[in-house]
Ligand code: ADP
């Protein structure tokens with residue numbers, strides 16, 4: 439396994455409050471790596487430091503061999519960061535927004551091709567504000583791909599989406615990885631992390647409390663003698679919902 443991100447003893451204080459308390463982890467080339475943890479655990483802080491958007495208080499971050507302290511500008515060029523959708527000009531058409539981003543990144547970009555990648559080619563002439571929640575998320579992922587990044591950061595990309603849109607986004611994230619990118623994602627949905635992530639780190643109160651594949655973590659818990667209090671059925675309510683309503687997206 440080749441390491442693409444190496445974080446060592448990372449610390450971040452906001453005034454007297456220590457939000458990240460010396461965490462260390464590696465992300466391997468081509469994996470989907472999940473950062474899980476309760477609200478306030480320090481996930482976004484950690485991501486934003488690696489993304490060069492936030493100053494750290496201590497520790498070392500190396501991204502694709504580049505030291506964050508020495509050459510943050512070089513890191514910026516090889517990563518894609520999903521911005522909060524509120525940051526867009528709501529009245530611009532999708533093609534116009536992509537041209538705008540291409541200009542910001544100083545990258546030649548084919549808006550139609552990019553929109554096709556995220557299944558939004560039919561919406562090229564729509565304004566951002568006219569999109570559904572799932573479409574907005576897909577569009578914001580498209581904008582992270584403009585500079586053909588080696589690493590893509592997605593902070594809670596599926597929060598608030600319906601089950602169909604969530605599955606559609608999982609497919610998109612898998613596609614991006616299949617094309618060779620490394621993906622780092624945060625989520626509060628454990629089924630999503632289980633389906634999507636090769637490895638996850640569980641972070642709580644600024645510390646990593648476990649890091650492994652989802653499968654290994656579940657086996658480890660079962661091996662302690664843990665059993666679910668209730669008889670597990672072979673389907674979940676979400677399975678029922680998808681079975682009844684189908685997998686097709688509703689907001690196209
Ligand atoms: P998560 O993404 O895991 O929910 P965050 O990284 O956003 O957590 O926040 C971690 C902690 O740091 C929280 O207690 C939050 O209130 C605090 N925090 C985040 N950003 C700031 C800031 N700019 N100023 C002060 N405290 C902050």
Ligand code: MG
Pocket residue numbers: 481482483593
């Ligand atoms: Mg967060």
